[in-house]
Structures are given as C-alpha cells and as structure tokens.
Amino acid sequence: MGWLRLFFLYPVSLYQGTAFPFALLFNYLCSMDSFSTHARHLFLLAGGGALALAAMGSFAVLVFIPALGTVVLIYSLGPQEVHRWAFFFQMSWQTLCHLGLHYTEYYLQEPPSTRFCITLSSLMLLTQRVTSLSLDICEGKVEAASRDIRSRSSLSEHLCRALPYFSYLLFFPGLLGGPLCSFQRFQARVQGFSSVCPRYSFWTFTWKGLQILGLECLMVVMRRVVSAGASLADCRQLQCIYVMWSTAGLFKLTYYSHWLLDDSLLCAAGFGSEFGESPGEEGYLPDADIWMLETTHRISLFTRKWNQSTARWLRRLIFEQGRAWPLLQTFAFSAWWHGLHPGQVFGFLCWALMVKADYLIHTFANLFIRSWPMRLLYRTLTWAHTQLIIAYITLAVEGRSLSSLWLLCNSYNSVFPMVYCILLFLLAKRKHKVN
Template sequence: MARRAQGRTLGRTACSRFMMDWLWIFFLHPVSFYQGAAFPFALLFNYLRTVDSFSTRARYLFLLAGGGVLALAAMGPYALLVVTPALCAVALVCSLGPREVHRLTFGFQMGWQTLCHLGLHYTEYYLQEPPPVGFYVALSSLMLLTQRVTSLSLDIHEGKVEADSGGSGNRSSLSECLRKALPYFSYLLFFPALLGGPLCSFQRFQACVERSSPLQPSVSLRALTWRGLQIVALQWLKVALRTVVSAGAGLDDCQQLECVYVMWSTAGLFKLTYYSHWILDDSLLHAAGFGSEAGQRSGEEEGYIPDGDMWTLETTHRISLFARQWNRSTARWLRRLIFQNSRRWPVLQTFAFSAWWHGLHPGQVFGFLCWSVMVEADYAIHTFASVWISSWSLRLLYRALTWAHTQLLIAYIMLAVEGRSLASLSRLCCSYNSIFPGVYCVLLFLLVKRKQKRN
C-alpha cells in the first residue's frame, strides 16, 4: 500500500511538472505566447491573400499593422528599439545608391544594436538588476531585424533587388516614395517573422505577398499537425531530462565523469528548447503562407530552409557540419555576409562577428572563438583521417568516437554561450569538461606542425 501511494504521489508530481513546463512553453514564455497569439492572424492573412478584393497594398499594410501591434504587445515601450532602426533603414535604402547602401546600412544597424546590448550589459553587470522582459524580447527581435536589413541591403548592392532612390521633394514625389517604401517597411516588420523564424529574403517575401493562389487546407493542416506533434514529443523529452538534471549535481560540486554527464544533460535541455522554438516559428511562417511550399511555387533561388534539422544535428560526427546546420538560416546569412567577403581567417572572422551580433558577453566571446578553433581542428583531423584510415572497422570506430566528441564539444560551447557571465564561464573552464576542447587544440597544433614540416 505504501509503495502504491508513493507511486501515485510520484505520478502526480510528474504530471504537475509536465503541465507547468507545458504552461511555460505556450502560455508563460513571452515569445511563445505571442507567437501562438499571432497564429489566427497568420491564417487570416493566408486566406485573405486568395481573395481578389484584398489588394497587394492591403496585404503589405496588413502585415505591417500586425507587426506594429505585435511589437507593442510583446515589448511595450521598448518596441521603439525595433521600429526606429527599421524606419532609418528604409530611409537609407530609399535615399542611397546601390554602391554605398550596404556599407552605411550595415554600419548604422550594427551600431544601434551594439548600443542596445551595451544597455543590457550596464543593467546586468553594473546595476546588478534584471532588465524587463520586454527589453529582452526587443533585443531578440532587433537581432532578427539586423538579418533582414543586411540581407535587403546586400540584395540591392548585388543587383538582386532594384531600389529607386531620390525624389524632388514635392507632394507627388513624397507619396510616390512612400508607396515604394511600403514593401521594404512591411518586410522589416511583418509579424510572422518579427519575434522568430528563419530568415526570409525580400524576393521571397515579395513573391509570397503578391501572388494569388488557392488555399490547400489539407496540406497546410497536415504540416501544422505534424509540427504540433513534434513540439509535444520534444516537450515530453524536455520534462524527462529536466527531472534527471534537477536531481543531479551542478558544475560546482561535480567530480570528473559526473561533470561530463551534467554538461551533456544541461546542453540537451538547451537544444530541446531551441528545437521547440524553431518548430513553432516555422509553423507560424507556414500558416501565413511563407513556408516551404510557398517557396517552391515562387521559384526562389536559395529556397526555404527551417532553422533546425534535428536528425543531422544529433547524428553528425563533424563539428563543422553541425555549425552549418545549427540555426541554418543564420548560418547561411553569416556565410554570405562575412565568410565569403573575408580574405584572411574567414572562419575566425565569421565566429567573431557572430559573438558581436549576439551581444559580446564574456561567455559568448569565449564560446564562439572556441567554436571557430574547433571547426579548424575538425577540418584538419578529418582530412588526416580520410587519408590514413582505410579499414571499415577502424572507420566505424573513428566515426563513433568523433560523434561522441562532437556532441561533448557542442555541449561545452553551448554552456559557455548560454551562461554568458564571467562567473559561469570560469566554473566551466575549471571543470573536468575542458579536456575535450583541449584534445582538439592539441591535435590541431600537431597536425599544423606536421604540415609545416612536410612543406
């Protein structure tokens, strides 16, 4: 009887914990709550887009108005941190030529974002006070706005998008300028991608808004149902893993192999959270008509890719492939913005800029720079192994070992980046887990020396 009562108590505890976690994901978490609240309006836009009386201009205004309302609801007065640079970016796009538009727009946008991140540093580290939730949401939305602004300016600079600049200053030219600026302003603030979601190019956005095609409710419903089931499954895994993590020790009082388990399980919680949010964001874009099927019908060159491919991320044995597949639209944006334009040390410059874009917290700087070194080591190690390992049994063993090491390296980097502060970074570096990046650093040094001797 005592065991049965204890089992009932444990069952009620697990059930209540699951319900609390579920409430946190969908009702208490600020971004998830407002993303879920935007779903009916996304479906409404997708329906109205097929109505002949819903003009193209009305579509742009609907998306822009929805973005404004969502920003005010989610951020409050901090919505000005997002609306102000969007206005300035549109003004720069409409007034500058293709040659200088990207350089000046990029400088202004990153300068504004850096000032906002410095405000967060001042509040967290100097005043020792937690900033309002609306400020965090605004900073996250501002980072996504930076992606869209720089993507648009690059498209104009490269001739993919034609932007008319100038104006004589009279009333007719002003109204004409406002008419031409409406698609840009709507693109920067359209509500399905304001708080999250993969980067949508301006060409894709414009093609999806201006096209008229009949709805396919069966396809959309099937896709949305599948995404909902994935979120439920991920939430179950998260509840189970959180129970195990909360029952164990932390990095402060763990010992040797126990520290490895703590690091891996804690990073697993972070990854499950990212996966859930990415699927939710992708579902909102799909509901509004900006999903993968829309990209195939619009004939977009780059195509639509969701941010997370869980199978590839969890099975790859190469940390370089993990870097390309993690948050894929952001990785593609960084490759186009930094990597392809870097003459020396492109990997280091790309990860350094990523640390700048994320906010330059101590843990972020260390984590992204460590990630760049691990990617360079990955290239060297796998190049060496492809030449010297020929037996299939040794290749299988090598793949298993490098898979485990890759997962542990990613967990180490993720704890550094998510911890952010100097105190959490020092605890991580002083733990037993630092041996894993140390192994790759030693192997990289030995392989570079070997290559220099051969040359």
C-alpha cells in the first residue's frame, strides 16, 4: 500500500501533460482582444470539466458537487459566515470520501481504483481553493457579487455572476495539481492578461523540461536500486537505514518531478511568477525549492519549503488562527486533510515534535558553538540527521497502514527521531528552569 501514491501520480502527470497544449492555447487566445473575460472563464471551466471526466470518470461528480455547494454558500451567507460553513462543508465531504478509501483498503482489503485516488487528490486541492476563497471573503479581500440567491435577477444573470467562482474552483491548470493560486491572482490574470515574451517563455519551459527529464532519469535509477535491495520487512540492522533513505529518496524525486510539471502547466496558462504581481495580490509561490530542501540542516526550514504553497495555506488557515498549541493544531489538521491513515497521524505528529525540537536545538547551538570548524561539523551532522528524520517521516506518511508503520518503528531508523525527542525534553526542561 505504501506505493499507492507513487502509482497514481504517474497517470496524474500524464493527464497534466495532455492539458499542456490547451494551457498554451489559452495563453495565446488571451492575447487577442476578441477573447473576452467571459469567454476566458468559460474556457477554463470547460477545460476543467473535460479534464475531470477524462481523469476521474464517474467519480468526477465527487468534485463537482462540493464546487457547486461552495458557490451556493457564497451567495447565501454573509461574509463573516461564509468561511465557517464552507470549511465545515468541504472538510466533511472530503472526510466522507476518505472514509470510503479506508473502507476499501482496510475492510475489503482491496486496492482502490486509480480514478478514485485521483479524485481524492483533486478534492484536497479543491479544499485549498475553497478555504482560501472563503477566507478572502471573510477578511474583505474579495467582495462577493451577490449574496441574495432569491433576488429578482434572471437565472442567466445569476450564472454569469457565479461563473468566476465556478471557473476558479474547477479551472483545468489547477484541477489535478499545482501551487495554490489565490482568487485575487486568478481574477487579475483572467481580466488583465497580457502575453509573455515568446523567447523568455521558450527558455523558461525548456529549463523546466530539462529539470523534469533529469529527475525522471534519477527516478529510474533509484527505482532499480530500491527494487534490487531489501525492504523494511527483511532488512538487517543498519541496512534498514539505507533502505529507508533510498525509498524516501524515490518518493521525493517523484514529488519534485510532479510539482515542476504542475508549475509548468500553470505558467503555460499564464498564472506563473514570470507575469509579475498586482498591488495587494498574493505572490506566486512554486511548490518545489529542490536546492533548499536537499541542503538545509534545519527541519523547520525544510517544513516551510516542502510543498511551499500548501505550507503557506496551512499557516494562514490553521497556524495563524490557533490560540493554543498552533503548531500541533497545524500538523493535526494536515493529518486530517491527508486522510487520517495511521501512518499519517503518527508521521505528522512526529513531524510537529521534530520542528519543535529543531527550534530549541538550533537556538541552543547558536549560543554555544562559536568556532567555524565546530560550526561546519555541527551543520554537517545536523544536515545528515535532518535528511534521515525527513526520510523516516516520509515512509511513515506514505506507508499509511499500521503494518508498514510497525515495520518502520521496529527498525534502527527510530533512533533518529528518538534523539531529537530526548533533546527536546532536556532543552525544554532547561529553558523552563532558566525562565
């Protein structure tokens, strides 16, 4: 079961690749004055509907229903009530769908449909857009066109005013992946679009394509290494550390490649960073900062840079709203959002402890380590330890099931998070005494 997410990411990448020509077509059409804002919204919405049906089949209705429900809530409720009800409705719907996956995997003991897994992934991304939009309305950043669904306006007028919301929630470049695009940015691009310099666009996409190709080649090598070696079920002692590192490396390479493809699709459609920012607009943030992720010696920095747009969304939605234990609330919600599988609950709670320990360890080290040779040694050791802890968390989250989690916890790999847990206890106790 631990490989399920890897398997369904490949067809997702395939569908994202087929959407690429349509993104370029949208980019080209937007440079024409005859292509109105209304037509742009319809193009994005129709593309999203077609992509959903192609990738999810009949399961696409599980994405269409909450999108429709969200628009109804926006038109029916006041700005201060929208976020609470939209959050409750969307997370309840997503949780019911995740429970269906639990039932298939753990009760029926059957592999779930690939289309259903793609649908769940799309629902998670829809949750981001729904809650981001509802928060914008609640905070006054976005003004809903009308909140009286019973007004005397005709049905066609209601649909025209609701079209931007439908288009945003289901637009095809962000349906199956990609960094979270705020509604403000989405509207700014649709309403005031200008085509990018062809030469700049060509070199941008060429560079991204070379990066994806390089990652795919590395993935082939890593897949052969992982397949030829032992697994956590039959590894011996220190060999389990190598098994964990190589398997987690394959997962990370898969995500990096997928995120770069998603980012390229958004850029091709005109929602990327190279088009500049509008005043008051939430900046574009790509998900993958590979160099920073692979070189940092701090778990807290890795956490902020891993899937960056999601990290920013979680910070805004949970961390900044939480009054008590905001860090724990954020990681607990992340486990809920991912589906509440046993490995995910353990992995995200472990991650929260590691981030807390990271802050205390590095604060303490900065006070007492002065010479550059000791700092170099310290950075090297903490880099290796950070990479191994992240590998441990990755296998816990991606393994998901209790059996996979049991194998991981019973291996030598548990030493690495245990060291940080002990240091967290000792340094927290020391800090308390000092205070």
